[in-house]
Amino acid sequence: MRPSLAARLRAGLLLVLAAALAVPPASAQDPPGPSFRDVISMRSVSNPALAPDGEAVVFEVDAAEWGDNRFDTELWIARSGAAPRPLTRADGGSSRDPRWSPDGRHLAFVSDRTEAPQLFVLPVDGGEALQVTSVEEGVGTIRWSPDGSRIAFTRTDPTPDSIESREERYGDFAVEDQHTRMTHLWMVDVSDVLGPSFTAACDSVGAGCASPPEPTRLTEGDSLTVTDFAWSPTGTRIAVAHKDRPAITAWNSLDLALVDVETTERTPLVERHGRDGSPVWAPDGSSVFFETSAGDSLVFYENDQYARIGVGEEGPTGEPVPLAESFDENLSDVHWTPRGLYAVAWQRTKRPLVRVDPASGAVSIEETEPARIFEMDFSADGDEVALLGQTASTLPEVYRTPLDSFDPQPVTAATEQIAEWELGTSEVISWTSRDGTPIEGVLYKPADFDPSETYPLLVNIHGGPAGIDYPKPLDAYVYPVAQWMSKGALVLQPNYRGSTGYGEAFRSLNVGDLGVGDMKDVMSGVDHLVERGLVDTTRMGAMGWSQGGYISAYLTTHTDRFSAISVGAGISDWETYYVTTDIHPFTRQYLGATPWEDPQIYEKTSPMTTIQRASTPTLIQHGENDARVPIPNAYKLYQGLRDQGVSTDLVVYEGFGHGITKPKERLAAMWHNWQWFARHLWGEDVSLPLEK
Numbered sequence: 001m002r003p004s005l006a007a008r009l010r011a012g013l014l015l016v017l018a019a020a021l022a023v024p025p026a027s028a029q030d031p032p033g034p035s036f037r038d039v040i041s042m043r044s045v046s047n048p049a050l051a052p053d054g055e056a057v058v059f060e061v062d063a064a065e066w067g068d069n070r071f072d073t074e075l076w077i078a079r080s081g082a083a084p085r086p087l088t089r090a091d092g093g094s095s096r097d098p099r100w101s102p103d104g105r106h107l108a109f110v111s112d113r114t115e116a117p118q119l120f121v122l123p124v125d126g127g128e129a130l131q132v133t134s135v136e137e138g139v140g141t142i143r144w145s146p147d148g149s150r151i152a153f154t155r156t157d158p159t160p161d162s163i164e165s166r167e168e169r170y171g172d173f174a175v176e177d178q179h180t181r182m183t184h185l186w187m188v189d190v191s192d193v194l195g196p197s198f199t200a201a202c203d204s205v206g207a208g209c210a211s212p213p214e215p216t217r218l219t220e221g222d223s224l225t226v227t228d229f230a231w232s233p234t235g236t237r238i239a240v241a242h243k244d245r246p247a248i249t250a251w252n253s254l255d256l257a258l259v260d261v262e263t264t265e266r267t268p269l270v271e272r273h274g275r276d277g278s279p280v281w282a283p284d285g286s287s288v289f290f291e292t293s294a295g296d297s298l299v300f301y302e303n304d305q306y307a308r309i310g311v312g313e314e315g316p317t318g319e320p321v322p323l324a325e326s327f328d329e330n331l332s333d334v335h336w337t338p339r340g341l342y343a344v345a346w347q348r349t350k351r352p353l354v355r356v357d358p359a360s361g362a363v364s365i366e367e368t369e370p371a372r373i374f375e376m377d378f379s380a381d382g383d384e385v386a387l388l389g390q391t392a393s394t395l396p397e398v399y400r401t402p403l404d405s406f407d408p409q410p411v412t413a414a415t416e417q418i419a420e421w422e423l424g425t426s427e428v429i430s431w432t433s434r435d436g437t438p439i440e441g442v443l444y445k446p447a448d449f450d451p452s453e454t455y456p457l458l459v460n461i462h463g464g465p466a467g468i469d470y471p472k473p474l475d476a477y478v479y480p481v482a483q484w485m486s487k488g489a490l491v492l493q494p495n496y497r498g499s500t501g502y503g504e505a506f507r508s509l510n511v512g513d514l515g516v517g518d519m520k521d522v523m524s525g526v527d528h529l530v531e532r533g534l535v536d537t538t539r540m541g542a543m544g545w546s547q548g549g550y551i552s553a554y555l556t557t558h559t560d561r562f563s564a565i566s567v568g569a570g571i572s573d574w575e576t577y578y579v580t581t582d583i584h585p586f587t588r589q590y591l592g593a594t595p596w597e598d599p600q601i602y603e604k605t606s607p608m609t610t611i612q613r614a615s616t617p618t619l620i621q622h623g624e625n626d627a628r629v630p631i632p633n634a635y636k637l638y639q640g641l642r643d644q645g646v647s648t649d650l651v652v653y654e655g656f657g658h659g660i661t662k663p664k665e666r667l668a669a670m671w672h673n674w675q676w677f678a679r680h681l682w683g684e685d686v687s688l689p690l691e692k
């Protein structure tokens with residue numbers, strides 16, 4: 001009898017899972033539950049790309065490469081009724097951003113198997129990937145033209161000769177906010193490359209297979225850098241989002257323009273103060289949908305706005321028309337199909353499919369399963385959709401479904417990796433904060449949870465602040481949540497004020513009140529569980545990364561109720577943060593002023609202001625080259641705690657920015673948290689295991 005579809009899916013994906021999870025045997029002091037290395041070694045799926053006819057889906061598979069100390073990304077394909085199989089294997093590099101050709105015969109993608117990321121094209125029915133570009137600084141975003149003859153891509157300009165000459169004479173230095181390199185739009189004609197001369201023996205353009213196509217530059221200038229683009233349905237123009245400089249803080253100069261593919265002439269489409277970007281064409285080419293701040297400065301905690309603008313032969317036809325005005329959240333992953341505008345959006349801890357009427361702007365929300373949809377891609381006619389989704393009991397999986405009879409069926413079987421692990425459960429709980437604000441959070445409970453017992457409590461605080469936590473079977477990063485549950489602890493993840501999914505008013509509640517209001521929400525959640533009789537109050541800990549690290553630092557200097565705290569990439573002093581971060585407007589917008597205009601608000605919200613009250617043992621983890629929360633914040637908190645005689649360790653992850661992006665250092669960071677809380681909550685002295 002033929003194996004079931006589920007069995008075939010498992011077989012296809014699990015062929016390589018065994019190798020990924022083949023790790024050394026556990027040592028005597030390993031934590032309970034799955035090993036940290038097993039958790040980090042889990043393969044994850046993402047970024048589904050549906051074939052134009054809807055008959056196949058390509059997706060990315062990420063896995064840890066321990067020998068090279070990197071996370072590898074490769075492309076897999078699943079055809080209707082068949083098990084997934086790998087498409088790429090880039091030794092020493094990754095393959096990402098799969099894009100189907102309009103006829104469904106080829107797949108374009110970006111791979112860094114060479115010195116810089118380059119554009120490759122692969123015949124889907126068989127053959128080797130062909131390297132199409134070989135450009136200095138590499139390729140960024142790629143998009144096929146509607147007729148499949150050309151591929152447009154972004155490319156950052158190389159270092160100018162003048163800078164190289166200067167460095168030769170004066171060495172290496174940089175002037176802040178100057179000498180930046182722009183990103184421009186380019187195009188390459190692949191019609192000859194993908195013709196009859198394309199053979200399986202080819203591995204790069206110019207290797208006896210085809211003449212290397214010469215890319216054509218579509219935009220230029222020292223005051224224009226491209227952030228996003230979209231081909232018109234006719235293939236004659238490209239809508240380009242651009243700003244005047246690459247700096248992340250230049251978003252208020254983001255405008256839209258139309259670029260003529262043949263003449264490279266650029267015509268303004270939307271040009272005004274504020275942010276106008278992320279263009280999406282109507283299928284008939286008559287309008288462009290885009291995200292906008294409607295002429296105002298972009299504010300972090302406000303809802304995005306949306307509009308469409310008519311497009312004619314000469315450019316825009318009329319003024320932008322607002323859409324989705326009554327929708328109180330942000331839309332993501334917008335697609336304009338022949339059936340209409342579709343997107344996804346957080347609604348509390350769910351992320352359903354959303355439809356926007358392009359004429360009236362009305363929004364309808366579909367209650368869908370899986371309850372959280374992260375990414376989507378549609379067939380050419382809009383009838384079929386592939387999506388990346390997750391439930392409370394599964395890892396993220398790729399699904400396929402007809403849009404009319406929405407019933408997503410799994411394409412991947414990533415959850416099989418945790419089938420034999422004894423994990424706890426997660427559920428959404430709610431409570432009232434100290435100022436009366438309703439708050440939700442996610443509570444993780446051990447598999448053998450008994451409501452009549454009390455448990456140690458670990459509070460894991462998300463970043464953002466506009467992040468969100470939701471129920472899932474496993475939560476890791478650098479915090480060993482599964483192992484703490486196996487050890488017999490509860491883990492609370494509060495969606496404190498400022499979190500996404502609860503509307504603009506809720507995201508604005510900590511404006512001018514950062515840390516202060518956040519702490520109310522966290523501690524009222526702790527009190528709620530204590531009142532339910534679930535918590536051993538002598539064994540409580542708190543932790544978080546980025547904004548969660550800041551809130552953890554704030555807890556360190558404002559309460560003594562925790563036995564231990566871990567601060568990951570957290571802000572300790574807002575003035576220090578303001579003058580060193582790469583996003584200065586974030587501070588001004590949330591605190592309402594600069595440090596020189598209102599030093600009191602900076603003092604009120606800074607953990608360092610009350611450092612002399614600190615008594616909780618505090619672990620500090622920080623990336624050496626963090627530009628978002630620069631490392632002086634870590635050194636300031638560390639020295640302040642030492643001066644107060646508080647037990648503290650500072651771990652600096654050398655060469656890393658705001659995140660820990662390599663498996664070995666992530667393993668170390670997880671062990672560091674396990675050691676810290678084992679010592680201060682359970683009284684255990686755990687050594688960092690050094691054996692193979």
